[in-house]
Amino acid sequence: MVKDIIKNADEKMNKTISVFKAELATMKAGRANPTMLDRIQVECYGSMMPLNQLGGVSAPEPRVLLIQPWDKSSIKDIEKAILKSDLGINPTSDGSVIRLIVPELTEETRKNLVKTIKKTGEEAKVAIRSIRRDANEKIKTLKKDTTITEDEAKKAEDNIQKETDKFIKEVDKMIESKEKEIMAV
Incomplete structure (x- = not known):
């Protein structure tokens, strides 16, 4: 039951990353794509x-x-x-x-595009944190119903936090990579 909650949260976080990747791909970086x-x-x-x-x-x-x-x-x-x-x-x-x-990007256009990317990245992070919150609430409910022990709940919450941290880092890397791509053109 706890494994299902963690697995479900992991799948949703992966989906969030996929959506963010797709959004980044549609943002022009001075090159035709x-x-x-x-x-x-x-x-x-x-x-x-x-x-x-x-x-x-x-x-x-x-x-x-x-x-x-x-x-x-x-x-x-x-x-x-x-x-x-x-x-x-x-x-x-x-x-x-x-x-x-596709026109060359001006300095101002690049800066605006980087702002948009960061904003979109922040939205992806918020979505990931929301998934973590939902999963943690489900675990707390199981603990309250005495379906799982205090230790199992703590371990599950730690696992979910590790997954959250991993996906947040991935979003940060994607933002950084796209920012370099845009500023280097």
Whole structure:
């Protein structure tokens, strides 16, 4: 029972790390990366669709993204979605492909991006701590119901704290790594 609580908390913390990783991947760092477009939803065929389901996205050059729509009639819809997004990039089209030139990051843009990364990282840490709190409450309930002993509860809480510390360190490393990547470009 205690093992299930710890295992569940571990899985949730892992999921939080995965979500944070995915969010970091979508943040532009002055280099073209197809994952930058993962969050863009295109209104096409009467519904909202992820851009990557409407065409192939590649990065043929360090600062160029190339979108090759499978259906040429969706080019205008894709361009409109990119313009509406928070990317701040103007698409150019030749009728069959869309090119996005990723601009060089200015010093101010880099600093703002680092702030956003740190804020997102802090949100991930808060989520991890929340998972720890929930797990600890479940353990306290088991101890109160005398399902487990005081020692077992203490040991379980220590294990959960170790997991929490491990995941918080991982978030810090990811923030630091992304910050270096952005400031070095």
